[in-house]
Amino acid sequence: MSTPTIQQLPTRDPRRGSRRRALTVPARRSFTLWGVRLPLIAALLGLVLPLSPTAASADGSAQWVPAQQPAQQPAQQPAQQPSQRHASTGSCRAGQVALTFDDGPSPTVTPRVVAMLKRLDVPATFFMVGERVAAFPATARLVEQSGFLVANHSYHHQDLTTLSADAVKETIRNTDRELRSAGVHPTDLVRPPYGAVDAGVLGAIRAMGMRSVIWNVDSRDWTGLSTGSIAANVLGQLHAGGNIVLQHDGVNNSPASVAAVPQIVAEARRRGYCFVGLDEAGRPGFPVARTRLRVEPADWIVKEGQRFRIRIGLDRAVGRTTWIRLRLAGQTASIRKDLVPPAVRVRIPAGRMSAVIAVKVRRDDLVEGPESLTVSLSGGQGLLPDDSTATIVIEDRGR
Ligand SMILES: [Zn+2]
Structure with missing residues (x-):
């Protein structure tokens, strides 16, 4: 059996011809390229979005909110710092750049993008x-496990403006x-194919x-x-504040696009941009996850000389290497005397949903009560x- 390629995959929804017009775009034209029709809306939206009423706030944080969508900025947004992994690779003085790759996963192209981004230490979001x-x-799993964010690009790559609200919800829910079921923890972000949106689509997604x-x-x-033109296109559009870059890992020209990434990254960094997720x-930045603390054994009772395990789970993928502080406080036990103290700062690598720390309880020869x-x-x-x-009880070995 031949290796599946992107060309063999189903392409367009034939119903796309009848449409409601996207509100932000006055006219739509389509190209037919290798069986995939792609309208000009992409380019046009790039021009239209900054005109939205929420555009161009001081930090650029609202520029990418579509005009029809009320700006719902969380009141307290944590500072959008580059990840530790990426902090060493340049400041954000010129602005932030969020690379996004659409239409995958492709078994041939996507792993190459992932390897390249890892090598360059650049986060990104994949709309699948x-x-x-x-x-x-x-x-799909490889993308998340390599530390990248995964988001929703509909099930059949439909023009959502041609669908009923229920059908919009269905294609997003199915994706x-x-x-x-592929083992991925997707973000709650949806990129409507072709950038085609209207009030109905935005309302259904919301x-x-x-x-x-x-x-x-x-x-x-x-x-x-060509690769050079793709890089020049991106670099020529970078601007202060937040940049969301559209590239594809699932179209026929994707190899040329992927090859442009090192040039884009090097030049953007030289100009003072940093790379982030969404x-x-x-918005360019990173999701914030809630953590869940679990201690094993479940009864939290451990004997001298044994270990207990502290598992810190995340409720969502965060697209970067991150960390949290572990606090051990002695009640009757002494942290230094009774334990082999664990590292206080627990690192959770990009692409991981949890970290587990094993803590060893020292053995002493004293006869003592539970601590x-x-x-x-x-x-x-x-x-x-x-x-x-969690309260851990240490039982004396002899008991
Ligand atoms: Zn697409």
Whole structure:
């Protein structure tokens, strides 16, 4: 059996011809390229979005909110710092750049993008098509496990403006389900194919508690441009504040687009841009996860000389390496005398949903009663600590 390629996958929804017009775009034209029709809306939206009423706030944080969507900025947004992994690779003085890759996963292209981004130490978000996730679940999983964010690009790559509100919800829900059954923890971000949106589409997405994300820097990679032209397109559109760059890992010209990434990254960094993912609101940044503290054994009773395990789980993928502070406090136990103290700062690598720390309880020859200590979490980078506390009871060996 031949290796599946992107060309063999189903392409367009034939119903796309009849449409409601996207509100933000006065006219739509389509190109037919290798069986995939892609309208000019991509380029046009890049021009339209900054005109939205929420555009161009001081930090650029609202520029990518579509005009029809009320600006729902969380009151308290944590500072959008680059990840530890990425902090060393340049400041954000010129602005932030969020690379996004659409239409995958592709078993041939996506792993190459992932390897390249890891090598360059650049985060990114992948908007995946549900039917491709169904065909290549391992590739979808690879993206998250490599530390990148995964988001929703509909099931059949439909123009959502041609669908009923219920059908919009269904295609998004099915994609979400497909991602989860592939073992991925998708964000709540949806990128409507072709950037085609109208009030109905935006309303349906919002009603699901999800957020639509378009872009404001269009590589136009799908038009068959050369690597040099793709890089020049992106670099020529970078601007102060937040940049959301559109590229594709699931179209025929994707190899040329992927090859442009090192040039884009090097030059953008030279100009003072840093690279980030997308936060919960679809803005350049990173999602903030809630942590869950679990201690094993479940009865929290451990004998001298044994270990207990502290598991810190995240409720969502955060797209970067992050950390949280572990607090051990002696009640009757002494942390230094009774334990081999664990590292206080627990690192959770990009692409991981949990960290486990094993703590060894020292053995002494004293005969003593049960001692106790508490385990809790605090602070950290991009994580909201679980406020629960576990009380560990250390039983004397002889008892
Ligand atoms: Zn697409």
